[in-house]
Amino acid sequence: MNLTTCWWASRRLDRYLDGDPSAVLSSADVRRVERHAATCRRCAGDLAERRRLREALRDLDARRITDPASLERLDAMAAQLRGPGTA
Amino acid sequence: MSVEEMNPGDQGKGRGAPPGYPVVDALDARDDLDLGAARSVSETGDVRFAQWVEPEIEVLLRVAHSLTGSWADAEDVVQDTLIRAYRAIDGFDGRHPRAWLLTILRRTHLNSLRRTRPDLVEDASLERRRPAFGRASVVSPEDVLDERLLDGDIEVALQALDPRFRTVVLLVDVNGLTYAEAAELLDVPVGTVMSRLSRGRTRLRKSLRSRRPRSRRAARDRPGATTEGAGHRPGHDQEEKR
Structure with a gap:
């Protein structure tokens, strides 16, 4: 196990999973993270844990049902603002 | 400068905003938010509003819930956001509508907080503390x-x-x-x-x-x-x- 690579990879796991346009990892970094996670049990576990947390949080959004009446009121208000027949 | 006077050249100067993201500094404490006062938008603006804003209403509501912690408060914030967005739609070039709306939402939420909970508006930066290398605990x-x-x-x-x-x-x-x-x-x-x-x-x-x-x-x-x-x-x- 290469401690330097562990430290390096651990600081990039979130960016690796997020793939956010503001903080994209280079393709070389992506390959390095993946190569390391394939051989390092701890980093693989770390990655899996982060992935599970992300999935659980996304599920939370799906379960937080917005009140249909609230959405209807807002849609109606938007339609009233722009006037009928515009959509 | 009013929102209506803002031109596309004013966009993209926000702190932390990537190029092209909108700056909506003019959307400050304007609390005369009634539907009648908003009716000075062009017909094109009406179409843009339907095209760019209305599809984002549910996202705005969910985000407002994350900010306020309450669906009722979230609805209030989104209502005000929609009115402000409608007023500003003629000056918006259509790039990154969600980011534009989120900026308006933020201003609206801040104005609301200033009225009701001024103690919450301050957001001092967090103290940054980093441990020395090698001193962190090990997780099995x-x-x-x-x-x-x-x-x-x-x-x-x-x-x-x-x-x-x-x-x-x-x-x-x-x-x-x-x-x-x-x-x-x-x-x-x-x-x-x-x-x-x-x-x-x-x-x-x-x-x-x-x-x-x-x-x-x-x-x-x-x-x-x-x-x-x-x-x-x-x-x-x-x-x-x-």
Whole structure:
């Protein structure tokens, strides 16, 4: 196990999973993270844990049902603002 | 400068906003938000409003809920946001409508807070403390989160987070905003969003690990259980100590 690579990879796991346009990892970094996670049990576990947390949080959004009446009121208000027949 | 006077050249100068993102500095304390006062928009503006704004209403409502913690308050904030967006639609060039709306939402929410909870408006930067390399605790593979995270546990862990971390986790991980959108909404640099997100996630993971079923912990802790890897990654959990 290469401690330097562990430290390096651990600081990039979130960016690796997020793939956010503001903080994209280079393709070389992506390959390095993946190569390391394939051989390092701890980093693989770390990655899996982060992935599970992300999935659980996304599920939370799906379960937080917005009140249909609230959405209807807002849609109606938007339609009233722009006037009928515009959509 | 009023919102209506703002031109596309004024866009993209926001703190933490990528090029092309809107700046809506003019959307400050204008509280004469009634529907009648908003009716000075062109017919093209009406079409744009339907095309760019209305599809985002549900996202706005979810984001407002993350900010306010209440569906009723969220609806109020989104109502005001829609009125402000409608007034400003003729001056908006259509690039990044969600980011534009989030900026308006943020201003609207801040105005609302200034009226009702001025003590919450201040957002002092968090103290940055980084541990020395090698001083972080070691986490064993058995410490990773259970396969199935319970909804209740996540909610409790989220509520226990510092509000600054919780808000960013809610916006990015729950609502699905990009770093830049969250930065725009919170009026902080993208780097601050990333830092808070990292800390918030780390604390969530730590909190959820401690809520694992007792049986698993007991199995791990019994004599002879593996301690493989102790001390193997000195820098690996630096975030844990932040």
